[in-house]
Amino acid sequence: MSIERYSYDVVVIGAGGAGLRAAVEAREAGFKVAIICKSLFGKAHTVMAEGGIAAAMGNANSSDNWQVHFRDTMRGGKFLNNWRMAELHAKESPERVWELEMWGALFDRTKEGKISQRNFGGHEYPRLAHVGDRTGLELIRTMQQRIVALQQQDGKNNGDMESHIRVFAEVTITDVLVENGKAAGVYGYRREDGSEILFEAGAVVLATGGIGKSFKVTSNSWEGTGDGHALALRAGGKLIDMEFVQFHPTGMVWPPSVRGILVTESVRGDGGVLTNSEGRRFMFDYIPEVFKDKYADTEAEADRWYKDQANNRRPPELLPRDEVARAINSEVKAGRGSPHGGVFLDVSKRLPAEEIKRRLPSMWHQFKELADVDITEQPMEVGPTCHYVMGGVQVEPDTAAAVGLQGLFAAGEVAGGMHGSNRLGGNSLSDLLVFGRRAGMGAVAYLKGNAAKPTLSEGTIKRAQERLNEPFTNTGGENPYTIHQELQQTTNDLVGIIRTKKELEESLEKLAKFRERIKNVSVSGGREFNPGFHLALDLENMLLVSECMARSALTREESRGGHTREDFPKMDSKWRQVNNVSSVEGASVKCVQERAKMLPDELAGLFEKSELAKYFTEDELAGVKGGSN
Amino acid sequence: MARPIKLRIWRGNKDGGDFHTVTVDANEGEVVLDVIHRVQATQLPDLAVRWNCKAGKCGSCSMEINGKPRLACMTRMNSFEEGETITVTPLRAFPVIRDLVTDVSFNYKKAMEIPAYAPPANLKPGEARMEQIDVERSQEFRKCIECFLCQDTCHVIRDHEENKKSFAGPRFFIRIAELDMHPLDTLRNRKQTAQENHGLGMCNITKCCTEVCPEHIRITDNAIIPMKERVVDVKYDPVRWLGSKIRKREDIS
């Protein structure tokens, strides 16, 4: 079969917020960029983001600044965050939001005509720039239109709109090609006709998003199959802290076909309360020790907070997501759940119907059309859903360069470190832009320092080609859909929101069996737009990611953020010093421990010592200079 | 509770195709896309269908259901009569790739023809000031999820391949309107070029596009008609007159 062949300076895999921002950066530096995505242009998972984008612009409360945002992010991640990434993110987010506005984004406004900012869990001040509850759509469309604007400039300058940026939509990449220890290209196929396609590249940026489709109940779109995680592993990259998976507390639970679809946190930010079957606002029972001084302990105070934030503490419904998800899980387990196994979320008593429809239009729409529930009059039923992976490709914070393979970069959800053990709402969209841009800059700097593009050898190409064609060479094997469903059930049951040693060990045994089974997966039909074929290739990625998650989860004997061990229910400062790093050796996943870095003094000094004492060991604390008492 | 339903699915490619009828279970609360997925998983593993979010947010799963342009993920099974056979076909206005998947590249080409947003040259990042009431009109159009159902239903191109060259279609009329109503856009004559270069004149306000829009964007009333009435609009629209601080000049010929 003939292979379509292209050559670009930078190949970006992924057309979500991170990929598009990286592409813009590389093009603006004068390089030729290919953007490759599995879906149509403008459909990436980012389009689903609802609540907003976090940036300390201080429009709603002028006390906000990067230091406060940094602190909130570190607290949310229980101090396991890569502090340098959290610092860059907090500092650069406002510029990235303003830049979107320069490119045509139309955010909701404050009375003074500035970009409006809303409250969200874990953020001390109203910080999320938003457009109703469709912020992701605005981000994606703005970036898409920015790309078109650049293409129009290129058309004017040199007669070819695609001379510097070309989008290859519905192309799936199955391998990052490595030559002489450097990323040298990517290999994949076009969905439309199944034809094979090869890109030579000086630098490769992974921006492939998350892993949600490895779980049964998830808010993610079909694209979230961990492709970039697996591509990096197979090419020699590493993943860090894969045990940290965010279960968003509020997914829809009924009817079954919509189970998992997200109910935005803005519902709580705008006053929605959580109650159990006894009508009790149960979140007051679940305020953890480390947050006691920041959250209201009576309903009266919590209710006052919506009007007067300076003199009251925030309602516990706005605790970080991991806390709320665990609380809901416990209520349901204790038999105090709603009829369909969730809890109630009610905003109808707080806001007038018109206001709900204005602030939360897609939520109103979603419940009305999919569940026959009118949220302006009735409570919603909600429960945890797999939402986001904090773990991901290990990168250098400033350049987004992947550790372990030169010429490979990673940004967005596929990259790890930034969010530590738990991500705050709104911090992903800003992460995409901050580190998408930095990955673009990193690739540009790398290209400038590495004049010669490595040449791809025939052997490398042939190996990629064989792997791609494997599902067609098997006959009479299993159906990929069946295996996918069973895999999702396994991760949900055994590597889910609450974990134990026994279950994690069991999951690893099961995953090993899946590995045998997927070797024989066979697909029927031809190569043209064949979803069965596509799924057969995705399975391998989901399995690899699931193994990393299970192995890291088994290793970490404590509970922190998006990793809860029933057998080790407490957070342990000794584990704060540990990053779990996964890599692939031969066919097996290896997980080793690396020492997590301590905050430098100037950042440690942003916290009170008494707060640091909740997270750091005594030895570490003794070494901290500065820090207020 | 599961109940068996009959689904008539068009299968084929650019060279032609045929209907394939299957019986499949539908459960309480399901949408057409769920049922198509069940057919894929249990009967026709290579059945081609496009989808992403299954939540009405990405506009990928556009197809025709009983002849009407719809999102498969937002069409509830209980909206059909008991025992009714449900027919699903690919969008008619675009070339078929395979089964329910069509080649919508027409739309991406048109998107590249619309002149981009042009902010004032001296505007610095972070300094834009706009009133909520001024951004709302454009925000309505920015709700568009690019499902292209309006493009599919518009009779100007639905069965008239020859018109595609000179007609951008309702999706892109709202894009032009959005930029035209953007409080800070400085490019002049957007309405006029809509008329002259993008085929606004070929639209005869049948409102079919508005009817199928899953985002309930009032494409005709709020975008097309105001642009067609450009002279009146520019001179007398009080909202616009009061609202915009920096107003564009329209060279009215």
Ligand SMILES: Cc1cc2nc3c(=O)[nH]c(=O)nc-3n(C[C@H](O)[C@H](O)[C@H](O)COP(=O)(O)OP(=O)(O)OC[C@H]3O[C@@H](n4cnc5c(N)ncnc54)[C@H](O)[C@@H]3O)c2cc1C
């Ligand atoms: C329902 C929902 C609501 C959310 N709301 C918010 C919010 O309000 N605020 C916030 O900050 N975050 C939110 N998030 C999280 C946030 O949306 C995501 O983390 C983020 O959009 C991920 O963006 P990304 O650029 O990393 O990748 P994605 O947007 O996931 O894009 C991945 C891209 O990679 C491509 N790709 C993947 N694999 C391959 C392959 N093998 N070959 C070729 N291309 C490939 C895909 O086609 C796609 O273009 C939300 C998430 C969900 C699910």
Ligand code: SF4
């Ligand atoms: S109103 Fe105009 S654009 Fe809309 S469907 Fe009718 S002719 Fe087409």
Ligand code: SF4
């Ligand atoms: S205007 Fe409405 S129907 Fe047309 S593409 Fe956008 S969302 Fe779809």
Ligand code: FES
């Ligand atoms: S799958 Fe996204 S709109 Fe239907």
